Amino acid sequence: MTTCGVDLGEWVMILPTETFSNLPQQKRQRVLDAALDEFAAHTFDNASIARIVDGAEIPRGSFYQYFDDLEDLYRYLFESLGDRKAKYLKEAMDEEAGTMENIRGMYVAAVDFASENPRMAALSVNFMREKRHFRSRIFHDFKELSIQFLRGILLQGQQKGEIDACVDVDMAAFVLHSLSISVMEHYLESSEKPERILDDQSGYLQLIDRVLYILENGMAPRQSPDETGQTPAARKGEGHV
Amino acid sequence: MTTCGVDLGEWVMILPTETFSNLPQQKRQRVLDAALDEFAAHTFDNASIARIVDGAEIPRGSFYQYFDDLEDLYRYLFESLGDRKAKYLKEAMDEEAGTMENIRGMYVAAVDFASENPRMAALSVNFMREKRHFRSRIFHDFKELSIQFLRGILLQGQQKGEIDACVDVDMAAFVLHSLSISVMEHYLESSEKPERILDDQSGYLQLIDRVLYILENGMAPRQSPDETGQTPAARKGEGHV
DNA sequence: AAAGCATATGACACCGCTGTCATATACGTC
DNA sequence: GACGTATATGACAGCGGTGTCATATGCTTT
Numbered sequence: 001m002t003t004c005g006v007d008l009g010e011w012v013m014i015l016p017t018e019t020f021s022n023l024p025q026q027k028r029q030r031v032l033d034a035a036l037d038e039f040a041a042h043t044f045d046n047a048s049i050a051r052i053v054d055g056a057e058i059p060r061g062s063f064y065q066y067f068d069d070l071e072d073l074y075r076y077l078f079e080s081l082g083d084r085k086a087k088y089l090k091e092a093m094d095e096e097a098g099t100m101e102n103i104r105g106m107y108v109a110a111v112d113f114a115s116e117n118p119r120m121a122a123l124s125v126n127f128m129r130e131k132r133h134f135r136s137r138i139f140h141d142f143k144e145l146s147i148q149f150l151r152g153i154l155l156q157g158q159q160k161g162e163i164d165a166c167v168d169v170d171m172a173a174f175v176l177h178s179l180s181i182s183v184m185e186h187y188l189e190s191s192e193k194p195e196r197i198l199d200d201q202s203g204y205l206q207l208i209d210r211v212l213y214i215l216e217n218g219m220a221p222r223q224s225p226d227e228t229g230q231t232p233a234a235r236k237g238e239g240h241v
Numbered sequence: 242m243t244t245c246g247v248d249l250g251e252w253v254m255i256l257p258t259e260t261f262s263n264l265p266q267q268k269r270q271r272v273l274d275a276a277l278d279e280f281a282a283h284t285f286d287n288a289s290i291a292r293i294v295d296g297a298e299i300p301r302g303s304f305y306q307y308f309d310d311l312e313d314l315y316r317y318l319f320e321s322l323g324d325r326k327a328k329y330l331k332e333a334m335d336e337e338a339g340t341m342e343n344i345r346g347m348y349v350a351a352v353d354f355a356s357e358n359p360r361m362a363a364l365s366v367n368f369m370r371e372k373r374h375f376r377s378r379i380f381h382d383f384k385e386l387s388i389q390f391l392r393g394i395l396l397q398g399q400q401k402g403e404i405d406a407c408v409d410v411d412m413a414a415f416v417l418h419s420l421s422i423s424v425m426e427h428y429l430e431s432s433e434k435p436e437r438i439l440d441d442q443s444g445y446l447q448l449i450d451r452v453l454y455i456l457e458n459g460m461a462p463r464q465s466p467d468e469t470g471q472t473p474a475a476r477k478g479e480g481h482v
Numbered sequence: 483a484a485a486g487c488a489t490a491t492g493a494c495a496c497c498g499c500t501g502t503c504a505t506a507t508a509c510g511t512c
Numbered sequence: 513g514a515c516g517t518a519t520a521t522g523a524c525a526g527c528g529g530t531g532t533c534a535t536a537t538g539c540t541t542t
Contacts, residue, residue, distance in 0.1 A: 215459065
């Protein structure tokens with residue numbers, strides 16, 4: 001697939017074939033929209049070009065004029081997802097802030113991202129459900145990357161004395177990564193349901209705080225328990241709501 | 242599907258149609274084997290009757306003599322999985338033991354189970370990847386059940402003073418459940434890889450201990466840090482290896 | 483051996499999807 | 513208007529799947 005930079009609305013993305021990038025905005029958007037719908041609702045294996053062309057109301061032949069195949073389109077969407085999510089995470093990181101505050105910031109950013117881009121979030125949850133083999137074909141060890149990023153934060157935290165020296169940073173990164181996926185999944189599943197008890201932001205901020213309280217303080221009784229039941233990060237982060 | 246109890250080898254299971262249960266053991270086993278292979282390798286949507294009958298070397302028509310459809314067979318396998326896994330968990334639970342020791346026991350049991358029944362473990366990981374809708378159709382809120390079970394243990398632990406009163410048991414159960422899935426997934430993925438750095442039991446016992454150390458003690462520095470870097474549960478549990 | 487019943491068998495119709503290709507259309511250029 | 517090039521279009525062959533059904537097989541009973 002040929003690539004060329006194009007400013008599409010708010011953010012710059014890498015586009016597939018020339019033909020696709022020359023398309024009138026509206027039509028192009030219809031295609032991307034239908035594709036996002038498809039990948040938000042189905043794993044890659046179950047996604048179908050037939051439904052995408054149907055949704056976008058373009059003839060089947062055109063699809064192959066724009067993309068080599070489904071994976072080509074997927075790659076493209078996935079990349080723009082990565083760019084977009086990276087922005088959220090960058091905004092959330094604060095050099096001045098403590099380690100746990102930054103971690104909380106990342107969790108919150110992930111839910112913000114999911115709430116503002118539900119289809120992209122669903123796509124990324126589906127991506128995590130793909131077989132390892134597929135995942136690394138699309139984005140070489142995306143999971144590894146995410147874990148390494150968290151690992152860096154934790155290591156720094158350990159140097160600053162904010163993370164206990166006894167904790168194994170690799171495991172902690174693994175734990176944080178797994179839980180952030182679970183929280184996002186939970187968020188997306190709950191917003192599917194009609195009841196939507198927790199679909200509002202503030203409900204999820206509370207959920208994140210409670211999960212992080214456990215990760216920060218542990219489940220064993222503390223010698224001097226914190227009476228508020230909130231993490232320091234949560235307390236400092238309250239301005240966010 | 243008609244049901245009837247039959248003792249197949251080590252454990253009692255509920256069998257589908259009369260016809261299937263009257264089959265010679267060897268043939269029946271071939272079918273179950275092929276099915277387990279299929280569901281360990283593919284999610285339900287991607288599994289195919291064609292491959293199963295191929296693997297079992299039975300004619301396609303026979304399949305429909307034994308089962309209504311793929312879901313019928315899936316239900317049956319899933320149920321026997323549940324029975325089998327429940328046994329592991331029951332053995333792991335110890336009324337006398339402390340809460341964290343029991344939780345560790347469950348994690349270890351899950352990896353033991355995965356190691357001794359890798360295809361069933363893969364099936365159960367695939368099950369967790371299914372859409373919520375499918376999951377509750379097969380087994381009404383399996384995830385919920387698992388979380389409720391953990392919740393009970395934690396609540397008891399809180400009453401015994403072994404779990405900090407500040408922790409939200411619902412969140413803790415959610416965290417424990419999510420991580421147990423992640424650990425099992427990690428185990429299965431690592432045993433797919435040729436290197437297999439951590440595929441041995443003892444490597445995983447270490448992984449579990451490190452994860453649980455974090456959950457027990459938290460990542461924040463403790464006033465009186467434990468010099469060994471292991472959980473009390475891990476120390477008491479060492480006899481297991 | 484004929485009849486009756488349970489089970490086995492694989493050919494078959496039908497479906498949804500993919501990727502291709504011959505053909506149609508639009509548009510800029512002479 | 514004729515030509516050339518880029519793009520549009522949907523019919524189509526091919527594939528792998530499903531569920532069915534007419535027919536075959538084997539075993540038991542008379």
